[in-house]
Amino acid sequence: MTMTKSSHWLIVCALFGTAACGGENGLEIESTSARVSTGTGLRGEYYDNSDLSGLKLTRNDSQINFDWGWGAPDSTVGADTFSVRWTGQIEPLYSQTYTFYVTSDDGARLWINGQNVIDNWIDQAARETSGSIALSAGQRVDIRLEAYENGGLAAAKLAWSSASQPKQSLPNRNSIQRVLGAARRARSFRRTIRSH
Numbered sequence: 359m360t361m362t363k364s365s366h367w368l369i370v371c372a373l374f375g376t377a378a379c380g381g382e383n384g385l386e387i388e389s390t391s392a393r394v395s396t397g398t399g400l401r402g403e404y405y406d407n408s409d410l411s412g413l414k415l416t417r418n419d420s421q422i423n424f425d426w427g428w429g430a431p432d433s434t435v436g437a438d439t440f441s442v443r444w445t446g447q448i449e450p451l452y453s454q455t456y457t458f459y460v461t462s463d464d465g466a467r468l469w470i471n472g473q474n475v476i477d478n479w480i481d482q483a484a485r486e487t488s489g490s491i492a493l494s495a496g497q498r499v500d501i502r503l504e505a506y507e508n509g510g511l512a513a514a515k516l517a518w519s520s521a522s523q524p525k526q527s528l529p530n531r532n533s534i535q536r537v538l539g540a541a542r543r544a545r546s547f548r549r550t551i552r553s554h
């Protein structure tokens with residue numbers, strides 16, 4: 359991928375709040391070759407009941423890629439009846455139709471930019487569902503994912519893809535690290551130029 363001054367990369371900003379984008383909870387790097395902005399993940403609210411009631415825990419999740427098995431996400435919620443709401447923002451790299459994939463056990467539902475793209479709020483074994491929405495490059499939109507567990511095994515995973523973006527977990531820490539590395543190299547290169 360060729361980085362240009364106008365390039366944008368995935369932005370995931372926990373809604374602690376939107377100020378996390380470039381704020382003290384986020385990280386923003388400007389360089390001559392790339393604009394990189396990353397947050398700290400999505401805010402996860404963990405509820406002790408399967409209907410998003412009984413809030414027990416709020417934490418930042420850097421990636422939604424959970425396979426809880428027979429267990430619970432935290433000791434404060436029951437292993438067989440809990441639910442989670444994740445909120446934050448994403449910034450796509452391309453002006454394209456994006457497909458979002460949610461694997462959940464049991465049910466889940468997903469909103470992107472206020473639009474309900476996945477509605478699968480049913481008891482089930484782990485299964486992947488998907489939904490699509492057109493997004494604009496560099497335009498941050500809200501994301502909200504809700505999932506619940508109602509007995510047996512439990513899992514919640516989130517990924518996205520577009521015509522130009524292979525399917526990847528969301529947020530994708532590897533991508534962020536790769537771009538941060540490129541930005542640091544660009545800064546180093548600039549210093550090298552100045553010193554000669």
Ligand SMILES: [Ca+2]
Pocket residue numbers: 463464482483507508509510511512
């Ligand atoms: Ca289950």
